[in-house]
Amino acid sequence: MAAPALSEVAELARQLRVDSIRCSTGAGSGHPTSSLSAADLIAVLATRHLHYDWQDPKRPTNDHLVFSKGHASPLLYSLYRAVGVVSEDELLTTYRRLGSRLQGHPTPILPWVDLATGSLGVGITAAVGIALAGKRLDQLGYQVFTLCGDSELAEGSVWEALDKAALFELDNLVVIVDVNRLGQRGPTELQWDLDAYARRVEAFGCRAITLDGHDLAAIDEALSTATTAGRPTVLLARTVKGKGVPEIEDKNGWHGTALPSDLAERAVAALGGRSDLLVTSLEPPAGTPAITPDPHAKLDLPRYELGAKVATRNAYGDALAALAARPEVVVLDAEVGNSTRSEEFQKVAPERYFETFIAEQLMVGASLGLAARGYVPFAATFGAFLSRAFDFVRMSGISELPIRLCGSHAGVEIGEDGPSQMALEDLAALRTVNDSVVLYPSDATSTVALVAAMADAPGVAFMRTTRGAYPVLYGPDEAFHLGGSKVVRSGADDAVTLVGAGVTLHQCLAAADQLAGEGIAARVVDCYSVKPLDTATLAAAATATGGRVVVVEDHSPAGGLGEAVIAGLVEAGVASLQVTHLAVRSLSSSGTPAELLDMAGISSPHVVAAAKVLLGR
Numbered sequence: 001m002a003a004p005a006l007s008e009v010a011e012l013a014r015q016l017r018v019d020s021i022r023c024s025t026g027a028g029s030g031h032p033t034s035s036l037s038a039a040d041l042i043a044v045l046a047t048r049h050l051h052y053d054w055q056d057p058k059r060p061t062n063d064h065l066v067f068s069k070g071h072a073s074p075l076l077y078s079l080y081r082a083v084g085v086v087s088e089d090e091l092l093t094t095y096r097r098l099g100s101r102l103q104g105h106p107t108p109i110l111p112w113v114d115l116a117t118g119s120l121g122v123g124i125t126a127a128v129g130i131a132l133a134g135k136r137l138d139q140l141g142y143q144v145f146t147l148c149g150d151s152e153l154a155e156g157s158v159w160e161a162l163d164k165a166a167l168f169e170l171d172n173l174v175v176i177v178d179v180n181r182l183g184q185r186g187p188t189e190l191q192w193d194l195d196a197y198a199r200r201v202e203a204f205g206c207r208a209i210t211l212d213g214h215d216l217a218a219i220d221e222a223l224s225t226a227t228t229a230g231r232p233t234v235l236l237a238r239t240v241k242g243k244g245v246p247e248i249e250d251k252n253g254w255h256g257t258a259l260p261s262d263l264a265e266r267a268v269a270a271l272g273g274r275s276d277l278l279v280t281s282l283e284p285p286a287g288t289p290a291i292t293p294d295p296h297a298k299l300d301l302p303r304y305e306l307g308a309k310v311a312t313r314n315a316y317g318d319a320l321a322a323l324a325a326r327p328e329v330v331v332l333d334a335e336v337g338n339s340t341r342s343e344e345f346q347k348v349a350p351e352r353y354f355e356t357f358i359a360e361q362l363m364v365g366a367s368l369g370l371a372a373r374g375y376v377p378f379a380a381t382f383g384a385f386l387s388r389a390f391d392f393v394r395m396s397g398i399s400e401l402p403i404r405l406c407g408s409h410a411g412v413e414i415g416e417d418g419p420s421q422m423a424l425e426d427l428a429a430l431r432t433v434n435d436s437v438v439l440y441p442s443d444a445t446s447t448v449a450l451v452a453a454m455a456d457a458p459g460v461a462f463m464r465t466t467r468g469a470y471p472v473l474y475g476p477d478e479a480f481h482l483g484g485s486k487v488v489r490s491g492a493d494d495a496v497t498l499v500g501a502g503v504t505l506h507q508c509l510a511a512a513d514q515l516a517g518e519g520i521a522a523r524v525v526d527c528y529s530v531k532p533l534d535t536a537t538l539a540a541a542a543t544a545t546g547g548r549v550v551v552v553e554d555h556s557p558a559g560g561l562g563e564a565v566i567a568g569l570v571e572a573g574v575a576s577l578q579v580t581h582l583a584v585r586s587l588s589s590s591g592t593p594a595e596l597l598d599m600a601g602i603s604s605p606h607v608v609a610a611a612k613v614l615l616g617r
Contacts, residue, residue, distance in 0.1 A: 003048040003282065006216045012082060013043035013216075015275045017244045018268050019078035019091060025264040027096040030104065033254045035075035037180035037213070037239040038147060044219040045145060045176070046079055049227065052281040054083045057111040061284040063142045064114055064130050068123025069149035069178065070105035071256070077102050080112065082279050108399055114372040116398040119391055121155030124148055124175060125362045128161045129369020129377075131173040131232075132354065137330070137375065139290040143227055145174045150190070151183035153197065157392075159204055160362035165232040166205025168354075174226045175206075175234040178213065180241035184255045197236045206232040213237030244271055293328035293374065299452060300325070303476035304444045309469035312502070313408045315444035316465050317341025319451035320378060324349040329455060330370055332356055332363050332379040340380035340408045340465075360385050364392040364403070371401040376455050383407025383423025383464055390429055396460050397434035404454045405430075408465045411554030412588045412596040413503045415467070419588045423464070428559025430462040431531050437461040437482050438531040440561070442505040443473045446528055449480040457482060468593055470506050473526075485534035486526040487541065494523040496548040496611045497541040501527045501561050504552040504602055511607035522611060533564050539572035547576035548614040552602050557583035580610040 004012075016039040024030030045065070046052075053059045067076050077095060080086035086102070094100035101109050105118025114130065117123035127146035134142050152158060165173050181191045190196050198208035207229045211218045219237070226233035242248040245259070245267040259267060268274065302318040304310055321344040323329045330352045337343035337355070346353035356363040360381055367377035386393070386407050396403050410423040430438045437457045441447040447465065454461040461482075473488065480486075488505070489512055496515075500508035505526050512522040523541050527534070542549050549569065553561040562581040569577055584600040597603040 004279065006220065009043050009047055009216055011277055012047060012279055013039045014271055015082060015277050016043060016075055016078045018271050018274055019081060020074035021259055021264050021267055022274070023077060023091050023095040024074045024258040025261060026092050028258055029096055030074050030258050031071040031256050032074055032259060033242040033248060034069065034149065034180070035072045036243045036245065037241045038072055038075055038178040039243070040214050040216060041176055041178065041219055041237055042075055042079055042147070044216055045223060046281055047279050048220055049223045050145065050281045051142070051284040053284055054085050054112065054281065059284055060138065060289050061140055061142055061287045063284070064144045066114060066123045066127045066144070066146040067106055067117055068127065068146050069120065069152055070118030070123065072147065073104060073106055076106055082277060083281065084278050085112065115368055115401060116395055119395050120149065120152040121157035121361070122365055122392055122395045124161045125157050125365025125392065126369035126372065127173060128165050128170065128362065129366030130373055131165065131170040132168055132366060133370050133373035133375060134172050135170055136351070137291050138373065140287050141285065143172050143174060145176060148175060148177045150177060150179040150181070150188045153177065154189060157361040157365065160359040161365070162201065162204040162206050162232065162234065164356060164359060164362050170232050171230050173232045174223070175232070177234060177236050178239050179236055180239045181250065182241045182252055182255065186252055192238055194236045194238055201234045206234050208234050208236060210236045213239035214243060291327045294326055295328070295456065297325040299323065301448050301452060304472045306472050306475060308472050310444035310472055311466055311469045312441055312444060312447040313339070313341050313465040313467060315447035316406055316451055316463065317344035319448040320345040321348050323452065323455060326376070326455065328374065329376045329378065330354065332367055332377060334358055334360050334363050334381040334385065336381055340406060342380045360389040361392050364389040364396065367403045368392065368396050368399060368401055371403050376402060376404065378404040378406065380406035380408065382421060383410035383426045384421055386426060387429065393430070393433055393460060397436060400435065400459055402457060403460055404457070405460065405462045406465060407462065409467045410464045411503065412584055412600050413466060413468060413554050413593045415593045415596060416590045418590040422588060424556045424584050426464060427530055427555050427561060431559060431564065433460050435459040436531060439528060440464045440501040440530055441528045442502050442526055443470060445472055445474040445476060445478055446480050450528065453480065453482050464502060466503050470503065480528065483529050483532035483534060485529060485537045487523065487537065488526050489522070489524040491521050493521045494545050495520055496550060496614055497523045497525060497545045498607060498611065499525045499527050499538065499549060499551045499565055501530060501553065503554050507597065507602060507604045507607055508552055510604035511611065514604065514608050515611060520611065520615065527561060527565065530561050530564055533568045535568040535572050538565060538568055539574050542569055542574045542577065547574055547578050549579045550582065550607055550610045550614065551579060552582045552607055554597070554602060555583055557581060557585055578614055580614060582606055582610060
């Protein structure tokens with residue numbers, strides 16, 4: 001089917017503006033002015049350049065359209081009406097209402113939306129991941145288009161995205177920037193200085209094209225040039241916020257504000273009234289991805305001898321190398337692969353290993369884009385540095401897409417590097433993410449088993465690994481699953497339960513040995529799955545020991561293992577519950593791991609003392 005003439009595209013742009021006003025005014029909220037400014041850009045793109053089968057959104061050769069400026073959802077949903085996949089009634093009566101698919105910012109509840117956007121700077125990084133999948137993995141010719149706002153270009157992740165798009169030579173990525181001059185509270189930093197924007201874009205290795213964002217012929221030419229540029233292209237389109245409504249064009253104070261009914265009526269009338277234009281996009285070519293997932297591939301997982309000292313970060317790398325047998329598994333790392341041990345995967349599957357350098361936001365965002373294309377991404381850095389990408393992790397949870405994260409070098413156990421490198425908030429942060437899995441294995445055997453299990457987790461899965469080497473506690477055939485735990489030591493006369501995870505489990509075992517020497521039997525639980533939590537096993541242990549529990553964690557007391565265990569035991573209704581929570585409660589410093597664990601009050605002597613207090617000894 002031939003692309004429509006620009007005169008018909010102009011009619012579509014008019015309808016998109018009308019419907020953006022109608023749906024947001026009907027809802028009483030939304031961002032119509034940000035939609036009006038980009039309507040011409042989207043009208044030309046959707047009809048003359050986007051190859052997309054709207055009836056088959058999972059078609060592998062479809063182009064991708066990511067609204068990084070997700071607040072322009074009235075425009076996106078109006079496009080969906082124009083292509084016939086959303087009805088006028090749904091658009092006008094459900095937008096922003098409880099239970100609607102048409103939420104204030106797009107989410108994948110809509111099959112044409114790859115991932116949740118609206119937290120500015122996230123969508124463009126995910127678009128890099130989708131483009132990376134297309135060029136390096138799928139090896140299909142689809143294009144990835146992402147719409148950004150000019151205020152969004154103040155976000156550092158935008159420039160991480162452009163830098164890595166150039167590094168990976170993603171000539172299938174086209175970024176369209178709606179430069180409408182006005183942000184939420186006033187003019188943007190550069191306003192309409194397109195030359196300044198262009199210099200920045202070129203400095204990051206991408207091609208910049210400046211244009212009038214309301215000149216349909218100029219937009220058409222720019223998009224034609226962009227898709228044959230040979231490198232990532234950024235269209236810097238000068239637009240007018242509120243375009244088409246003279247009463248509010250280029251006027252401050254209208255961002256995120258629906259037009260009142262009387263103004264909306266005048267605006268719709270001035271634009272020519274409602275219409276029912278139906279359009280289509282270009283037909284995608286035939287083709288199938290070069291990689292076929294094999295989730296049932298046989299894995300040759302590593303095995304370790306009992307008692308051998310192995311760091312869990314090393315076991316993580318070993319497990320990744322084994323997972324390379326699954327062609328859908330990909331790995332990203334933030335220039336610390338020799339420490340996180342992600343580089344073990346690179347050694348066996350370099351074509352599926354992506355070095356993002358120290359750009360943690362881009363790493364997580366690109367993982368989200370890769371997951372949207374059906375891949376299983378594992379991304380790793382030091383646990384402390386995942387915190388700067390937390391918003392991207394949060395958005396991954398909203399997208400309900402499977403990404404796997406590993407934070408190594410966590411807690412005071414890392415030793416001499418000092419507090420700037422000690423992740424003490426990672427477990428708490430990841431526990432808050434929608435439907436997340438949070439794991440903290442204590443030995444190499446459990447790490448390997450849990451990495452394999454992470455590959456099939458439904459959403460965001462996070463593993464915390466340890467820098468130092470600790471004894472292997474479990475035989476190679478021991479089973480581990482998400483939401484489980486292990487009772488490592490127990491007896492009929494147990495008087496207190498000691499709960500640890502990761503490094504603190506070893507402290508609990510040492511404490512149990514010391515207590516046994518003093519005639520006190522202690523039950524020890526390896527709570528390797530912090531979320532979901534094995535409440536049943538914990539409650540049974542607590543009940544068997546008269547409600548006396550000591551929880552020990554190399555983490556802040558807020559939101560980590562201790563609070564998870566306490567909440568679980570309270571919910572389970574354990575009688576006579578007495579819990580002592582040992583955690584890192586003050587700022588640490590440089591020192592040896594043993595010194596720092598002791599200074600934090602989470603070493604075995606402190607566990608022994610806490611148990612004795614509970615027992616009245």
